[in-house]
Amino acid sequence: MPQHSNPILKEGVLSLYVQITGKRTFRIIKMALDTGASYTIIPIETAVAIGYNPALSKRHIEITTANGVVVAPIITVETLSCLGTEVKNIDVICHDLPVQSPVKGLLGLNFLVHFPPFKKFLKDIEQLQKT
Amino acid sequence: MNIEAIRKKYKKEWLLIAIDKMDKKRTVPLFGHILAHSPRRYEIDQRSMNYAKPALVVYSDDKFPKGYAAAF
Numbered sequence: 001m002p003q004h005s006n007p008i009l010k011e012g013v014l015s016l017y018v019q020i021t022g023k024r025t026f027r028i029i030k031m032a033l034d035t036g037a038s039y040t041i042i043p044i045e046t047a048v049a050i051g052y053n054p055a056l057s058k059r060h061i062e063i064t065t066a067n068g069v070v071v072a073p074i075i076t077v078e079t080l081s082c083l084g085t086e087v088k089n090i091d092v093i094c095h096d097l098p099v100q101s102p103v104k105g106l107l108g109l110n111f112l113v114h115f116p117p118f119k120k121f122l123k124d125i126e127q128l129q130k131t
Numbered sequence: 132m133n134i135e136a137i138r139k140k141y142k143k144e145w146l147l148i149a150i151d152k153m154d155k156k157r158t159v160p161l162f163g164h165i166l167a168h169s170p171r172r173y174e175i176d177q178r179s180m181n182y183a184k185p186a187l188v189v190y191s192d193d194k195f196p197k198g199y200a201a202a203f
Contacts, residue, residue, distance in 0.1 A: 015193055017159050027179070028150065028160050028187040045176035046188070081158045099172050100199050102190040 015103045019081040020092070022050025029104040031082075037108030040080065040092045046104065047075055047094045054094035061093060070095070080111055087114045134160050138191045141168045145175040148187040160187045 014033040019026055020042055027046045039061070047054045057073035072095040080090045090111060097104060112118040137148060145168070152162040166186065167178040179188050 013193075013195070017187075019158050025183055026185050028158075028185075028189075030189055030193070043176070045179050048180045049182065049186075049188075083158055084156050100196055102193055102195060104188065104190075 013103065016082055016107065018105065018107060019079075020046055020050055020077055021079040021081070022047070022052055022077050024049070024051030026050060030102070031105040031107045032103045033112070034106040034108055035112065037106045038110065039074070040090065040108040040111045041072075041095050041097070041106040042077075042092045043096050043104045044094050045096075047077075047092075050077065052077070052094075057094070059091075063093060063095060065095075066098065082107060082111070083115070085115050087111055132162060132164060134163055134187065134189075137163065137165055138189065141165070141191050144168045144170050144191050145172045146187070146189050146191060147175050147178050147182065148189070150185050150187055163187060 015030045016033060017028055018031045019028050027049050029043070029046055031040075041063075044054055052075050054073040054075055057075050059074040060071050061074055062069050063072050072093045074091050074093055076089055076091050078088065080087050080092070097106070113122070134148065137146065146165060147167040148160070148163040149166050150160045150163045153160050166182065167175055169175050175188060179186065
């Protein structure tokens with residue numbers, strides 16, 4: 001495991017509590033902040049628990065995993081909240097991460113673009129590209 | 132019971148925890164009570180899918196097992 005001076009990164013992954021709210025109830029799970037993921041990924045169990053049936057979704061997407069390319073359903077959940085930032089009607093991919101993973105999902109760019117510190121980060125990158 | 136105390140009590144297990152108190156400003160569950168625990172994730176997933184109230188589903192440890200690293 002890589003050694004980091006920042007205590008938040010000492011486990012090798014930046015994991016955060018995320019609240020996912022659906023038609024029935026909400027679940028809180030630990031998710032890894034993943035700037036390389038276009039979409040947020042939640043486990044199938046969580047989608048079902050909060051009131052959705054991913055098997056009935058008409059929208060699907062191909063994702064590359066450690067076991068190859070898989071086709072996973074996309075659903076729109078009522079809200080996704082993390083560190084006090086709440087995003088309504090956000091698309092998430094329903095897919096289970098490997099059982100060895102202590103985090104259950106990935107917090108991808110479609111959430112992070114709404115997150116104030118990340119908005120600033122994007123602005124800074126834009127400025128750097130202009131100079 | 133404090134959530135982090137529950138996670139320490141059930142080492143290397145998946146946990147289904149009913150939430151009693153939350154810090155909504157930070158989206159962090161503070162207190163709860165254990166509904167189910169198991170080293171097998173699918174058992175907790177099954178319990179969670181049949182539980183209609185707000186809950187936390189979490190592994191007791193934030194670390195990957197020895198020899199594993201994340202490459203999402």
